[in-house]
Amino acid sequence: MIITLENFTKSYGEKQLFAGVNLSMDAGDKVGIVGVNGTGKSTFLKAIAGLVPVDDGTMVTMRGLRIEYLAQDKVFDPEHTVLMEVFRGMTPLMDALRGYELALADAAKDPESPAIQRRIMQYAEKIDELDGWQVESTAKTVLQKLGIADYTAKAGTLSGGQQKRLALATALIQPCDLLLLDEPTTYLDMAHQLEVMQIIAAINRQYGMTVVMVLHDINHALQYADAVAVLHEHRIVRQGSPQDVISAELLADVFGVEADSFTDRAGRRVLSPVALVRH
DSSP: OOOOEEEEEEETTEEEEEEEEEEEEEOOOOOEEETTSSSSHHHHHHHTSSSSOOOOEEEEOOTTOOEEEEESSSOOOOTBBHHHHHHHSSSSHHHHHHHHHHHHHHHHHHHTOOHHHHHHHHHHHHHHHHHHHHHHHHHHHHHHHHTTOOOSEEEEGHHHHHHHHHHHHHHHHHHHHHHEEESTTTTTTHHHHHHHHHHHHHHHHHHHEEEEEEEEOOHHHHHOOSSSEETTTEEEEEEEOHHOOOOOHHHHHHHHEEEEEETTTTTTTTEEEEOOOOO
């Protein structure tokens, strides 16, 4: 296990978000957190990231666990280029890659400057030393697959959907052991949602990082998660493999919708909501 949560409990004033939550994750797991709006899924993710304190409970992690968290709405420096934002991490490699991109941007304005050329060489040598050129290549590949081809575009000029994709790219290329994604497909059209989920799965396979995702689309959880946890009425009421946990009965009990169930071409269950549950 790389991380184990025991009795995680959190309230805001009189509002109980979750209580007595227990959850463990292994290296390489892809875990989907699902539930209706307002059940504390985003706060739960922030608590794992250490961004908000819990009222009770413990979190035991492997030594040196590196956590990367992507919020629903990431804030960018509007004057930074796409690649500068992608390399905003605090590791020595991210610092070198960011410095390299800044130096290249300065060189475009003043190509004859010896000082700028020295900076480019210094950062390039540092990236060589850290064996980091593959990370730059991966970042560009991820950006291209997410539909962002102009690496020199300023973040402030991007549309809302493009900024969402850029935010995802910044999280996906950061070296980490545990990647926390809060609704990674929000604001994206259907094609880019599929692309994002496929990239998450590919990076999970390539680097073996554990991924925990808050998901609104139940079918994304069915198709792309190894395990799901259903947060409902302050507790995780079901957890296990998606095919075992997610069913038409679950959608009726937790989400209040009736759904048809069928099998896709890959043999996986797909659920299609058709009506509200009548009480």
